Amino acid sequence: MKKFITTLKNIWSIEELRSKIVFTLGLLFIYRLGSFIVLPGIDPNQLANLSNNSKGGMLGLLDAFVGGAFSKASIFALGIMPYISASIFMQLMTILVPQMAKVQKEGESGRKKINQWTRYLTVAVTAFQAAAYIGYLKSPGNAEALIPAYGSFFWISTVVILTVGTLFVMWLGEKITDKGLGNGTSIIIMVGILARLPQAIREEFNSRITMGAGGLLLLLIEFVFLIAIIMGLIMLVQGTRKVPVNYAKQIVGNRQFGGARNFLPLKVNAAGVMPIIFAQAILFFIGFIVGLGNSSSKAFLSDHTNVWYMIIYSVAVIAFTFLYTALIFNPKQMADELKRNNGFIPGVKPGQPTADYIGTIMDRITLPGAILLALVGILPGLFQLVFKMQLNFSTFFGGTSLLIMVGVVLDTLQQIETQLLMRQYDGLMSSGRMQGRQAVPSGM
Known part of the structure; x- marks a missing residue:
């Protein structure tokens, strides 16, 4: 303290x-x-x-x-x-x-x-x-x-x-x-x-009060789960796979350049929050088209507590994660940049083999990241289904809202810590410098 x-x-x-x-x-x-x-x-x-x-x-x-x-x-x-x-x-x-x-x-x-x-x-x-x-x-x-x-x-x-x-x-x-x-x-x-958080907490508190003594205990358990989910999301946002990179030595005159060893950070969740937004938009659009003739189908595609909705939604998030990652991540460009700066991955030839190697690693780490992102997307529906909580409060247990909040808070804290370290103050973390996000998507 x-x-x-x-x-x-x-x-x-x-x-x-x-x-x-x-x-x-x-x-x-x-x-x-x-x-x-x-x-x-x-x-x-x-x-x-x-x-x-x-x-x-x-x-x-x-x-x-x-x-x-x-x-x-x-x-x-x-x-x-x-x-x-x-x-x-x-x-x-x-x-x-x-x-x-x-x-x-x-x-x-x-x-x-x-x-x-x-x-x-x-x-x-x-x-x-x-x-x-x-x-x-x-x-x-x-x-x-x-x-x-x-x-x-x-x-x-x-x-x-x-x-x-x-x-x-x-x-x-x-x-x-x-x-x-x-x-x-x-x-x-x-x-x-x-x-919306104060009103959501107030609604959930009032609903638990009407349940008696057990309701307050259930509310406490919900807050414990919320803290655990936030900690897990921090790990997901910050998770990276470090690929070792060496730089060749160059001697210009009497000075030596290069020869350093560095890492190429590949994010587990490179797509960020975009797959969740795309999946929600697609399901809403399909529900709107189908609901023109059948209102029950529209309700099915907009009810996030429905099991089939969760399955379809998870598949859509995983698919959009791979699609969006393929759009924004270019291993060929990375390999060319490494080659231009005399960098190479140990044991891998420069050029196309390096691009294939980076692409293979990215595919491997994108799969668990996509699965975790899909889980984050369906968590509000799961908690509302299991704990019978209010709709507004359940939205803070995952999905787009919580993912955006965690990412923005981490990015802002990283900027504050940078200002502190520039002036020789201690950082925000006593165990060392806080590892912020590598990149902030434009707009989100």
Whole structure:
């Protein structure tokens, strides 16, 4: 406890780090404040049905990412998610389209072009999603919240306000990244997810109180499992396979270069959270198509406590893990970089044999990583099925929400520790330097 207090004092004593923290908290406060401002033309007292209809499925996932702003019909109802969708699309295009890959390799100018195209695409995606959100607000069960006198202006004002709101949130994220602490986009998503935690705990506590003395014991067991899952997720996020790499010696004049021994870290979960998002989106889309003619099929494909849903979902996550890893991981490029820098893996010839060797190792470690990622995805359904817990509370036992929170917290703590070590303070861990993530996916 004493070391923890000392570490907090050291963090606060660094003026640059203190200003970054205060700046980040200030922008996050603005974001959360805007999440409670209701769109013009909507009666906030009639939003109960909207909140109930947005539970479960992709709508529930979206509402979780924006901190409940979707179910509140807020000006930030779409949050940062259109920008995330545009970023993912542009990232895939830079992999699949050679012209886009060429632009990305142009250095700083290429990166600025990609970012600018991403912003333009964000406007288009937001306008499309805003129009879909209006249709959702006018659907039966939600239309009672609309004010009839404002009907003639509702469509155009809502599209404009939601688009501007998303662009403003995107701007907040960029400012946090530039002048604050951590990746702004990821932190905004994490804050939206954490905003639901107090209400989820309160709902679970009230449900356990009604069960009597045994309910509190069960609640304690649930928190123990939650801590264990978080520790396991930290291991999954940080897990790497280190491939030894040697660099050939070079003598230039009287000086010797190279000859060092290093490691090539290959992440067990290189795909991050993307396979879970893709699997949920695919199942939601299939459920929507099938549900047009059969409502029971739609319910089956959106019920995460159903055994068949868990099986299909797990297979989809494993398949998307291999697919996304193959898209973002290029062993041939790694082998060429090693060869260009006079590096080699002991016992493996440079060039194509090195690429095959790295690809084989990556395939071997991706399989257990994909299985663990699928397990993380179905854990909320398992815990809700076994412990009969509330839906909101069960979402924190795995899935996209917990994986994003763990990754963002680790990345932010790593940046804080770097600031401390630069000024010759002790790190956050008494046993040594904290091993952070090797790379942060753009957008997520």
